[in-house]
Amino acid sequence: MAMIVLSGIRKVFNAGKPNEFCALEGITATIEPNRTTVLKGPSGSGKTTLLSILGCMARPTSGRIFLGEREITSLPERFLTEIRRKTFGFIFQQFHLIQRLSALENVMIPAYPLGEPKEKIRDRAMELLSLFDVGRKASSKVEWLSGGEAQRVAIARALINDPATLIADEPTAHLDSGLSREFLEIARHLEERGKTVIIASHDPLVFDADRVAKVIPMRDGRIVSEGAS
Amino acid sequence: MNRAGRQRNILDFTLSSLLRRKGRNAALVLVYAFVVFLLSSVVFLGLSLKEEAQSVLADAPEIVVQRLAAGRHDMIPESYLAKVREIPGVRTAKARLWGYYYEPLTGANYTVMADENFPYGRKSVVLGNGVERHLPPMVGRTLPMRAYDGSYRFMQIRETLSSDSELVSSDLILMTVEDFRDLFRIPEGVGTDLVLSVANPREVSTVARKITEILPDTRPITRAEVLRTYDAIFDWRGGMIVACMSGALMAFIILAWDKATGLSAEERKEIGILKGLGWETSDVILMKFWEGVAVSLFSFLLGILLAYVHVYFGSTSLFEPALKGWSVLYPDFRLKPVITPYMVSVLFFLTVVPYTIATIVPSWRAATTDPDTVMRA
Amino acid sequence: MMQCRESTAFFLSAAVGLALLLLLFAHAGWRERAGRKSLEEKREIVRALGLTDLCLFTEARYTRHPAMADRFTPFQDHPFSLEHFPSASLFRPPPHLSGP
Ligand SMILES: Nc1ncnc2c1ncn2[C@@H]1O[C@H](COP(=O)(O)OP(=O)(O)O)[C@@H](O)[C@H]1O
Numbered sequence: 252m253a254m255i256v257l258s259g260i261r262k263v264f265n266a267g268k269p270n271e272f273c274a275l276e277g278i279t280a281t282i283e284p285n286r287t288t289v290l291k292g293p294s295g296s297g298k299t300t301l302l303s304i305l306g307c308m309a310r311p312t313s314g315r316i317f318l319g320e321r322e323i324t325s326l327p328e329r330f331l332t333e334i335r336r337k338t339f340g341f342i343f344q345q346f347h348l349i350q351r352l353s354a355l356e357n358v359m360i361p362a363y364p365l366g367e368p369k370e371k372i373r374d375r376a377m378e379l380l381s382l383f384d385v386g387r388k389a390s391s392k393v394e395w396l397s398g399g400e401a402q403r404v405a406i407a408r409a410l411i412n413d414p415a416t417l418i419a420d421e422p423t424a425h426l427d428s429g430l431s432r433e434f435l436e437i438a439r440h441l442e443e444r445g446k447t448v449i450i451a452s453h454d455p456l457v458f459d460a461d462r463v464a465k466v467i468p469m470r471d472g473r474i475v476s477e478g479a480s
Numbered sequence: 481m482n483r484a485g486r487q488r489n490i491l492d493f494t495l496s497s498l499l500r501r502k503g504r505n506a507a508l509v510l511v512y513a514f515v516v517f518l519l520s521s522v523v524f525l526g527l528s529l530k531e532e533a534q535s536v537l538a539d540a541p542e543i544v545v546q547r548l549a550a551g552r553h554d555m556i557p558e559s560y561l562a563k564v565r566e567i568p569g570v571r572t573a574k575a576r577l578w579g580y581y582y583e584p585l586t587g588a589n590y591t592v593m594a595d596e597n598f599p600y601g602r603k604s605v606v607l608g609n610g611v612e613r614h615l616p617p618m619v620g621r622t623l624p625m626r627a628y629d630g631s632y633r634f635m636q637i638r639e640t641l642s643s644d645s646e647l648v649s650s651d652l653i654l655m656t657v658e659d660f661r662d663l664f665r666i667p668e669g670v671g672t673d674l675v676l677s678v679a680n681p682r683e684v685s686t687v688a689r690k691i692t693e694i695l696p697d698t699r700p701i702t703r704a705e706v707l708r709t710y711d712a713i714f715d716w717r718g719g720m721i722v723a724c725m726s727g728a729l730m731a732f733i734i735l736a737w738d739k740a741t742g743l744s745a746e747e748r749k750e751i752g753i754l755k756g757l758g759w760e761t762s763d764v765i766l767m768k769f770w771e772g773v774a775v776s777l778f779s780f781l782l783g784i785l786l787a788y789v790h791v792y793f794g795s796t797s798l799f800e801p802a803l804k805g806w807s808v809l810y811p812d813f814r815l816k817p818v819i820t821p822y823m824v825s826v827l828f829f830l831t832v833v834p835y836t837i838a839t840i841v842p843s844w845r846a847a848t849t850d851p852d853t854v855m856r857a
Numbered sequence: 858m859m860q861c862r863e864s865t866a867f868f869l870s871a872a873v874g875l876a877l878l879l880l881l882f883a884h885a886g887w888r889e890r891a892g893r894k895s896l897e898e899k900r901e902i903v904r905a906l907g908l909t910d911l912c913l914f915t916e917a918r919y920t921r922h923p924a925m926a927d928r929f930t931p932f933q934d935h936p937f938s939l940e941h942f943p944s945a946s947l948f949r950p951p952p953h954l955s956g957p
Pocket residue numbers: 264265272274292293294295296297298299300301856
């Protein structure tokens with residue numbers, strides 16, 4: 252299980268154009284393995300941008316990223332994708348389930364290109380759905396699911412390739428307090444099973460939760476001050 | 481990474497994606513299959529007629545000599561026969577007597593021919609199967625034929641040519657030479673044209689050239705030219721073929737255009753999600769490839785199967801109005817099926833390949849977007 | 858809930874389609890053999906009467922006997938007859954007429 256180290260990350264959008272915008276500046280941080288880390292900050296502070304850089308989805312304009320001993324900053328796209336699908340599972344803010352497919356099929360999607368036998372993928376997907384209490388909804392089309400169910404399906408999908416790290420962007424934005432707590436419960440459960448969890452949120456319910464190992468407060472693309480551990 | 485497993489998994493996903501829009505994709509396959517059907521029907525019909533012509537007319541006269549008068553095909557004096565026979569290489573030469581007969585009761589056009597070896601006597605006819613089929617109902621076994629002077633000759637119908645030979649004989653009315661001359665007032669000593677047989681096939685063109693020298697008012701038509709005439713049938717430049725083909729082509733272009741420009745917002749979004757979930761660009765392209773193959777392969781198979789059934793079991797009934805045109809008599813023949821690996825592969829490459837490409841290309845840009853776009857949408 | 862994989866169904870139906878396509882080849886071969894007798898019959902008539910054309914379109918002289926048509930025949934039947942008869946547009950003018 253590898254630690255993720257960010258050093259001097261800077262991200263500029265539309266570089267050189269009149270609408271040039273610096274979304275991240277001088278981000279240096281360490282993400283401990285097997286812990287929950289929360290990126291906290293108001294909307295527009297650069298959390299999503301940082302998550303996508305962390306998760307090998309986007310490249311920083313400058314700065315370096317280490318995954319354990321290995322520097323992954325300048326790996327070619329193919330290798331990045333390879334690392335990403337083995338190491339990270341994503342839960343998007345809007346869930347982004349594929350409409351008119353069943354919950355089960357949605358969960359299986361990230362595993363397809365790896366070429367595993369489909370039965371195995373299916374078994375694992377069913378297991379995950381049952382684990383998150385949505386086993387009964389496996390064959391329902393995703394548009395019929397409630398917000399909480401949809402999120403659980405999205406979590407199951409993020410875990411189908413058994414990644415070490417789970418990345419969630421504003422996971423409680425579409426949930427009421429009860430469901431938000433349930434989400435945190437799931438996150439804790441995953442942490443106990445040895446996963447690293449990284450959450451971006453501006454919801455106090457999330458970053459005030461007692462089991463959160465580390466909070467990284469952000470504002471205007473910078474880290475403001477280290478949170479308590 | 482397991483390659484075959486990846487292919488199958490992605491194919492599975494593609495198919496269940498396609499099945500989400502059953503109605504739309506079924507309609508797509510049907511329209512597309514119809515285009516293939518039209519195209520293949522024309523190809524089947526054309527190839528069959530060409531092949532049939534080549535084999536059936538292989539024994540046509542080596543040279544036919546027509547006389548032209550003021551640009552019009554005119555009767556040829558039998559005295560020309562002697563001159564033609566003197567040309568070295570000519571084995572036999574004889575005059576044919578034939579023409580057209582408009583049957584006023586049915587409004588049909590028939591080909592009337594005098595047969596030197598006509599087995600029955602005068603006032604008898606042998607009919608092609610198509611003529612027999614179209615006999616006016618009140619006629620028994622006697623066919624009244626209107627002669628040049630407006631009077632009628634009552635011809636005994638003695639025999640009908642076999643239906644197997646309809647492709648060459650459907651509209652024939654055969655009779656004796658004497659009856660033919662009598663019916664149309666063709667004087668003795670002239671024929672419609674001359675037919676020659678030439679001993680050595682390599683001498684045919686020499687003989688033909690000599691004929692134009694010796695008899696400048698005639699025109700020789702060699703068997704090779706006859707056969708080439710039938711190679712020109714169903715040529716793609718023919719008016720109706722152009723209309724049909726361009727219709728098919730237009731339909732196809734519209735389909736492809738719809739594909740190429742119509743990568744819907746939804747599809748684009750889905751590709752973005754797949755990228756975000758760790759699919760590589762090549763995985764997305766593979767998916768689109770299978771999508772194109774699935775749609776076009778089934779359309780192709782469906783279209784070509786239906787076309788075969790249409791042309792060889794259904795007598796090309798869909799094209800009949802065009803083929804029949806204004807003629808009353810429409811020969812009823814079963815064509816010999818012609819299907820070759822070459823033709824099937826040409827049709828395959830004309831249909832499956834462009835469509836698959838048209839499916840892949842527009843998704844290329846969507847497939848190469850950065851995966852992080854899905855984080856903000 | 859164990860159902861047949863979509864790809865299996867795809868390959869099966871593609872195989873059925875291809876098998877049918879092969880069946881067409883078999884059918885064509887069979888019809889060709891079955892049609893030999895009638896081909897011989899047609900050739901016999903062609904030989905006996907010295908025929909030069911197929912009886913496909915009986916609309917006009919130059920569609921009934923395209924090989925025998927001369928350069929001007931189409932216009933003898935009707936000034937606009939090139940457009941008049943649908944079957945005429947299935948043919949290119951015979952090569953020996955369109956040549957120099
Ligand atoms: N692709 C982009 N082009 C230009 N500006 C962007 C782009 N993505 C994000 N930004 C800007 O970067 C800033 C940080 O955005 P984001 O990381 O989404 O913040 P948060 O997730 O904390 O709300 C915002 O002001 C946003 O407008």
